[in-house]
Amino acid sequence: MKFIDFGDFLNGEPATLALLSTYQFDPDYFERRLLTSPLLQRARRIAVLMDERQWFRLLQQDYPARLLNRRYLLVPVKRAGGVFHPKLSLFVTPSSTHVLCGSNNLTRAGCSRNLEILNSVVSQPDQRNEACWLAQEAFAFFRRTCADAQETIAPILRGWLDDLALSERWIISDVPLENRRRVRLIHTYDGSIWQRISGWLQSPPKRLMVVSPFYDSDGELLTRAAKQWPRCKIELVVQQHTTTLSPMPLLTLRRQISLAELRNSSRRLHAKVIAWQSGEGTACLAGSANFTSAALDGRNVETCLLIEDAASDIEKLFDRGLDKRPIKFDDFVPGTETEPEPDAEIGIGPRLNAAVLGANGVLRVAYQHGLSPSPITLRVGIRAPGENHPRVLLNVPISARSAVVDLPEAALADSPSVLLASLIAETAAKRLDSVAIWVVQEARLTYEPVTGKSSTGGQQIEETGEGLAEYIEELGKTEGIAAVIEYLKRLSIRYNDGGSGQFRGRPFVLRVRDPFRPDIPPDWLLKPSPDGLSLADAIYEFADRHEHKRLRRHASRGNINGIENFLDILVAVVRLLYVYHMRGVVPRGHILGRLYKYLRIATVGIADSADHSDGYLISVSENLGRDSSLLCQIARDTQFLSHLWAILLLALEMRQSVDKQATSKRLSKYLPSYVAMLQEVRRSLSLHSPTEESISKILSDYGALTDPRRRYLSFDFRP
Numbered sequence: 168m169k170f171i172d173f174g175d176f177l178n179g180e181p182a183t184l185a186l187l188s189t190y191q192f193d194p195d196y197f198e199r200r201l202l203t204s205p206l207l208q209r210a211r212r213i214a215v216l217m218d219e220r221q222w223f224r225l226l227q228q229d230y231p232a233r234l235l236n237r238r239y240l241l242v243p244v245k246r247a248g249g250v251f252h253p254k255l256s257l258f259v260t261p262s263s264t265h266v267l268c269g270s271n272n273l274t275r276a277g278c279s280r281n282l283e284i285l286n287s288v289v290s291q292p293d294q295r296n297e298a299c300w301l302a303q304e305a306f307a308f309f310r311r312t313c314a315d316a317q318e319t320i321a322p323i324l325r326g327w328l329d330d331l332a333l334s335e336r337w338i339i340s341d342v343p344l345e346n347r348r349r350v351r352l353i354h355t356y357d358g359s360i361w362q363r364i365s366g367w368l369q370s371p372p373k374r375l376m377v378v379s380p381f382y383d384s385d386g387e388l389l390t391r392a393a394k395q396w397p398r399c400k401i402e403l404v405v406q407q408h409t410t411t412l413s414p415m416p417l418l419t420l421r422r423q424i425s426l427a428e429l430r431n432s433s434r435r436l437h438a439k440v441i442a443w444q445s446g447e448g449t450a451c452l453a454g455s456a457n458f459t460s461a462a463l464d465g466r467n468v469e470t471c472l473l474i475e476d477a478a479s480d481i482e483k484l485f486d487r488g489l490d491k492r493p494i495k496f497d498d499f500v501p502g503t504e505t506e507p508e509p510d511a512e513i514g515i516g517p518r519l520n521a522a523v524l525g526a527n528g529v530l531r532v533a534y535q536h537g538l539s540p541s542p543i544t545l546r547v548g549i550r551a552p553g554e555n556h557p558r559v560l561l562n563v564p565i566s567a568r569s570a571v572v573d574l575p576e577a578a579l580a581d582s583p584s585v586l587l588a589s590l591i592a593e594t595a596a597k598r599l600d601s602v603a604i605w606v607v608q609e610a611r612l613t614y615e616p617v618t619g620k621s622s623t624g625g626q627q628i629e630e631t632g633e634g635l636a637e638y639i640e641e642l643g644k645t646e647g648i649a650a651v652i653e654y655l656k657r658l659s660i661r662y663n664d665g666g667s668g669q670f671r672g673r674p675f676v677l678r679v680r681d682p683f684r685p686d687i688p689p690d691w692l693l694k695p696s697p698d699g700l701s702l703a704d705a706i707y708e709f710a711d712r713h714e715h716k717r718l719r720r721h722a723s724r725g726n727i728n729g730i731e732n733f734l735d736i737l738v739a740v741v742r743l744l745y746v747y748h749m750r751g752v753v754p755r756g757h758i759l760g761r762l763y764k765y766l767r768i769a770t771v772g773i774a775d776s777a778d779h780s781d782g783y784l785i786s787v788s789e790n791l792g793r794d795s796s797l798l799c800q801i802a803r804d805t806q807f808l809s810h811l812w813a814i815l816l817l818a819l820e821m822r823q824s825v826d827k828q829a830t831s832k833r834l835s836k837y838l839p840s841y842v843a844m845l846q847e848v849r850r851s852l853s854l855h856s857p858t859e860e861s862i863s864k865i866l867s868d869y870g871a872l873t874d875p876r877r878r879y880l881s882f883d884f885r886p
Contacts, residue, residue: 171285172278172279173201173271173277173278173279173285174200174201174204174278174279176265176267176285176287177201177204177205177206177207177258178204178205178206179205179206179260179263179265180205180206180260180261180262180263181205181206181207181208181209181210181211181260182206182207182210182211182213182258182259182260183210183211183212183259183260183261183331183334184210184211184212184213184214184257184258184259184327184328184331185206185207185210185212185213185214185256185257185258185259186214186216186256186257186258186305186309187213187214187215187216187256187273188215188216188217188244188251188253188254188255188256188309188312188470189215189216189217189253189254189272189273189274189277190217190218190221190250190251190252190253190254190272190455190507191217191218191221191225191272191273191274191277192215192217192221192222192225192241192272192273192274193230193273193274193275194225194230194231194232194235194241195230195231195232196273196274196275196278197215197239197273198232198233198234198235200275200278200279201273201278202234202238202239206258206260206265209614210258210614211613211614212240212327212612212613212614213238213239213240213612214239214240214241214242214324214327215239215240215241215242215273216242216244216251216309216312216316216324217241217242217243217244217251217273218243218244218245218246218250218251218252218507219243219244219245219251219317220245220250220509221250222241222243223243223518223602226602226603226604227602231552232585232605233552233585234585235585235605236585236605236606236607236608236612237585237586237605237608237611237612238611238612238614239612240320240323240324240607240612241605242312242316242317242320242321242324243316243317243320243521244312244315244316244317244468245315245317246315246466246467246468246509248466248509249461249465249466249467249468249508249509250461250467250468250507250508250509251312251315251467251468252455252456252462252467252468252469252507253308253354253454253455253468253469253470254268254269254270254271254272254454254455254470255267255268255305255308255352255354255454255455255470256268257302257305257306257309259302259331259335259338262291262292263289263290263291263292264289264290264291264292264298264299264302264338265287265288265289266287266288266289266290266298266301266302266305266352267285267286267287268285268286268288268305268352268453268454268470268471268472269283269284269285269286269453269454269455270283270284270285270437270438270439270453270454270455271283271285271437276435277437280434280435281434281435281436281437282406282429282432282434282435282436282437282438282489283437283438284378284438284439284440284453284454286453286472286474288301288302288350290302292335292337292338297348297349297350297351299337300342300343300348300351301350301351301352301472302338303337303338303339303340303342304342304351304352305352306328306331306332306338306339307339308352308354308356308470309324309328310325310328311356312324312468313325313328315468317520317521317533318521318533319520319521319522319523319531319532319533319569320521320523320607323523323607323609323612348475349474349475349476350472350473350474350475351472351473352470352471352472352473353452353470353471353472353473354468354469354470354471355456355462355465355466355467355468355469356468358465359463359464359465360452360456360462360463360464360465360469360471361388361391361460361463361464364452364473365395367473368443368445368447369445369446369447370445370446370447371395371396371398371399371445372396372399372443372444372445373398373399373400373444373445374399374400374401374402374443374444375392375396375399375400375401375402375441375442375443376401376402376403376404376440376441376442376443376481377401377402377403377404377440377441377458378404378436378438378439378440378441378484379403379410379438379439379440379441379457379458379459380406380409380410380411380436380437380438380439380457380502380504381410381411381457381458381459381504381505381506381507382410382411382412382413382416382457382458382459382506383459383460384411384413384505385413385415385416386413386415386416386419386420387459387460388458388459388460388463389401389416389420389424389458390416390419390420391460393420393423393424397423399423399443400423400425401420401423401424401425402424402425402426402427403424403425403426403427404427404428404429404491405426405427405428405429405436405494405499405501406428406429406432406435406436406502407428407499407500408500408501408502409435409436409502409504410436410499410501410502411501411502411503411504411505411506412499412501413501414496414501417496417499418496421496425493426493426494426495426496426499427491427492427493427494428491428492428493428494428498428499429489429490429491430490430491430492431489431490432489439453439454439455439456439457439458439471440452440453440481440484441453441456441458442477442481444478447475448475448476448478449476449477449478449481450473450474450475450476450477451473451474451477451480451481452471452472452473452474453471453472453474454469454470454471454472455469455470455471456469456471457506459506461506461508462506467507516536516537516538516592516599516601517534517535517536517537517538517542517545517589517590517591517592517599517600517601518534518535518536518537518590518601518602519532519533519534519547519588519589519590519601519602519603519604520533520534520535520604521533521604521607522547522588522604522606522607523606523607523609524574524579524586524606524607524608524609524610525609525610526609526610528573528574528576528579529571529572529573529574530547530561530571530572530573530574530588530606531569531570531571532547532563532569532570532571532572532588533568533569534547534563534568534569534570534590534601535568536565536590536592538592538594538599541565541566542565542592542593542594542599543593543594543595544562544565544592544593545562545563545564545565545590545591545592545593546560546561546562546563546590546591546593546792547560547561547563547570547572547588547589547590547591548560548561548588548589548590548591548600549561549574549578549586549587549588549606550586550587550589550603550728551585551586551587551664551728552585552587554728555728556727556728556797556801557589557591557727557791558578558664558724558725558726558727558728558790559574559575559578559726559790559791560591560790560791560792560794561574561792562792563590575724575725575790576723576724578726578790585605585606585608586605586606586608587603587604587605587606588603588604588605588606589601589602589603589604628658628660629658629659629660629661630660630661631660631732631735631739632660632735632736632738632739632740633735633739635658635739635742635743636742636743636746639651639654639655639743640689642654643689643691643692644689644690644691647691648691648692648702651702651705652701652702652705655705655706655708655709656705656708656709658709659712659713659716660713660717660735660736660739661732662716662717662720662721662732663729663731663732664721664724664726664728664729664732689750692750692752702747702752703747703752703753703754703757706743706744706747706752706753707753707757709740709743710740710743710744710761711761713736713739713740714740714761714764714765714768717732717733717736718733718736718737718740718765718768718769718783719768719780719781721733721783722768722769722772722780722781722782722783722786723780723781723786724786725781725783725785725786725787725788725789725790726787726790727787727790727791727797727798727801730787730801730802730805730807731805733769733783734805734807734810737765737769737810737814738810738868740765741762741765741814741817741869742868742869744757744758744761744762745758745817745869748821755821758821759818759821759822762814762815762817762818763818763841764780765814766811766814766815766841766844766845767780767782767844768780768781768782768783769782769783769784769807769811770782770783770784770785770811770844770845770848771784771785771844771848772785784798784802784807784848784852785848788852795852795853798852798854799852799853799854799855802852802854802855803854803855806857806861806865807854808845808849808854808855808856808857809857809858809861809862809865810865811845812845812857812862813862813865813866813869815838815841815842815845816862816866817866817869818838818841819837819838822837822838
C-alpha cells in the first residue's frame with residue numbers, strides 16, 4: 168500500500184467539469200491546496216457537493232473562503248432520514264476522464280493526515296471499457312443528486328451536467344449490463360448495498376474482513392451478517408481508541424468474530440473496506456460506507472466501488488506500510504466518536520438557505536424566518552468579507568419562502584472576493600440576523616483565462632492619503648518641484664468599499680503630524696519649475712481625478728462600509744488644496760468651487776444641467792432601506808458631519824480674505840444655502856449634531872484656526 172496525498176491525484180490538463188462530493192468540507196484547505204492543482208486551477212467549472220446540515224454547521228464556524236460560490240459552486244444536498252456521505256469525484260478533461268472513489272472528506276485531515284482508502288480510475292472517451300463505464304456511472308450519480316440538491320442552486324448544477332452531456336455524448340450512453348465486471352460503482356440511490364451484495368453472491372462467503380471506523384452501537388449489522396452466514400469467519404480490523412465497536416456484539420458473537428489491531432500507523436483510521444472470500448473468489452467493497460445499517464441499508468447516500476478478483480489488492484493493504492496483528496477482545500479500547508447521523512434542524516429563527524446572483528443583477532433567495540408571531544420586516548443584507556455592516560438591505564416578503572429581487576450595482580462594486588448574504592428580521596422587541604451564507608455569483612463560476620497586472624503598493628499614502636502633504640514637503644526638499652509634480656500625476660489613493668476588512672467603525676482620532684506652517688512657502692517651492700511644469704496644474708489634476716474616480720464613485724454606490732475610505736480621500740484632497748492655497752500656489756477661485764462640490768457629493772449630490780453626481784449620504788440611506796439607526800451610528804463614529812462643517816468653515820475663512828465684513832457675520836448669514844443643506848441632511852437622516860470640539864480638532868489637523876485672530880469663525884452648525 169502506498170501513502171499518497173489526495174492532491175497528488177489532481178495533476179494533468181485542466182478539467183472541463185470537475186465534480187466532487189463530500190460529507191464535510193474545509194474551504195480554506197480546498198482553496199489553498201486542492202484548487203491550486205493543475206487539474207482544478209484552470210478548470211472551466213467546479214462543483215463541490217456536501218451534506219446540507221454540515222453546510223450550515225460550516226457557516227456557523229465562519230470559515231475563511233475567498234473563492235467559494237465565485238470560482239467554484241458549493242451545492243448543499245439533503246438526504247431525508249440520513250446524511251449525504253459519498254466521497255466520489257469525477258473530472259472530465261478534453262482528453263481523459265478521472266474517477267476518484269474513496270473514504271476521505273475534502274478536509275485537511277481527510278486529504279493528507281488520516282488513514283484513508285482511495286481508488287483512482289482514468290479513462291479515455293473513445294475507449295469503451297470498464298474505466299469508461301465507471302465514468303458514465305459516476306456522471307449518472309451526480310445527475311441523480313440534483314433531485315436532492317438545494318432547489319435554488321440545483322438548476323445551475325443540472326445545467327452544467329446537461330452542457331457536458333451535449334458536448335460529450337458518450338458520457339450518457341447506456342452502460343452494458345454484463346453480470347461480471349471487475350469494477351463497478353454502486354450507490355444507495357439504487358437501494359440497499361447490503362441487499363445487492365447478498366444477491367450478487369452465488370454462495371455464502373467463507374471469510375469476511377471489515378475495516379471501518381464506525382459500527383452500529385447495538386451491533387445490528389454484525390449480528391445480521393453472523394446470522395445470514397453462520398459459517399463465515401468475520402475479522403474486524405480495528406484501531407485502538409478510534410474504532411467505535413461496542414462490547415455487546417463481541418461477547419455474543421465471539422465464536423464467529425475475531426479482532427486484528429493496526430500496529431504501525433499513527434494515522435487516524437477512517438478507511439472503509441469490506442472484503443469477502445467465497446466460492447467465486449475474493450471481492451471487496453471500498454468507498455464511503457461504514458459497516459452500519461444506515462450506510463449499507465441505504466438511509467445515507469453512499470458511494471463505493473465493487474471490485475472482483477481483489478485478492479492481490481487486499482494483500483497489498485497490509486504490506487510493509489501497514490501491518491495488523493490479532494488481539495483479544497479484552498485488550499481492545501474502543502473510540503467514542505459517533506457515526507455521522509442526521510441532526511435535528513439547525514436553529515430556530517431567520518435562516519437564508521440560498522442566494523443566487525444572476526448575470527442580469529437579479530438575486531434569487533430562498534429563506535425561512537421561523538418566527539411566531541411573524542416579524543415586522545424581513546430583509547436580505549449583502550456585504551463583503553470583512554465588512555461589519557450590510558452594503559445594501561433588500562426587502563423580501565414575510566409570508567413567502569423565496570423571492571427575486573434586483574440587486575443594486577452598489578452591492579457588487581469592488582468586492583474583492585465573495586459576497587455574503589444574511590436574513591434580517593425586525594420584531595417588535597429586537598433585530599435577529601441569520602448566519603451569513605456565500606452568495607452564488609453565477610456569471611463568475613465559469614472560468615475564462617484572463618491576464619492583467621494588479622497593484623501591490625502598500626504605502627500609507629496610497630492606502631489612506633494620510634501624510635500626503637508631509638511627504639510632498641520632504642520630496643520637494645530632496646528632489647525638487649519636478650519630482651513633486653510627477654508624484655502627484657501618478658499617485659492614486661486606493662478605492663475601498665470596505666471589502667478588505669479595513670472598515671472598523673473607528674471614532675475620530677486626532678492625528679499627530681510634523682508641525683509646519685502651511686502659509687509659509689518652503690525654499691524648494693520658490694524655485695522655478697523646469698520645462699514649464701506647473702505644480703498648481705498637478706494639484707488640480709490630482710484633486711479632480713480623485714473627485715471623479717473615488718468620491719463620486721463612492722456616492723453612486725452608497726456602500727456604508729466605504730465611509731472611512733470616502734473620508735480619507737476627502738481629507739487628503741482638501742488638505743492638499745488648502746496647504747498650497749495658503750502657500751500661494753492654488754488661488755482662492757480654484758479651491759472654493761471644489762470645496763462646494765465636495766460638500767454636495769458627500770450629502771445630497773449635484774443636479775446642475777452641466778453636471779450630475781449622486782450624494783453619498785443619500786445613496787447610503789437608500790441602500791439601507793432608510794435604516795437611520797445604522798447610518799446614524801456609523802456617521803457619529805466617523806465624525807462624518809464634523810468633517811463637512813470643517814470644510815465649510817475653511818471656505819468661509821478663504822472668503823473673508825476679500826470680504827472684510829465676513830468677520831462680523833455668522834456662518835449661516837454668509838453661506839446660507841450650504842448651512843441649510845447640511846442642517847436638512849442631518850434632520851432628514853436623523854443624524855447626531857457635530858460638536859464644536861470635534862470640528863476644532865479637524866480644523867487643527869488642516870492647519871487652520873491656529874491663529875487666535877481667526878476665532879471669529881462661528882461654529883453655527885445648529886438648526
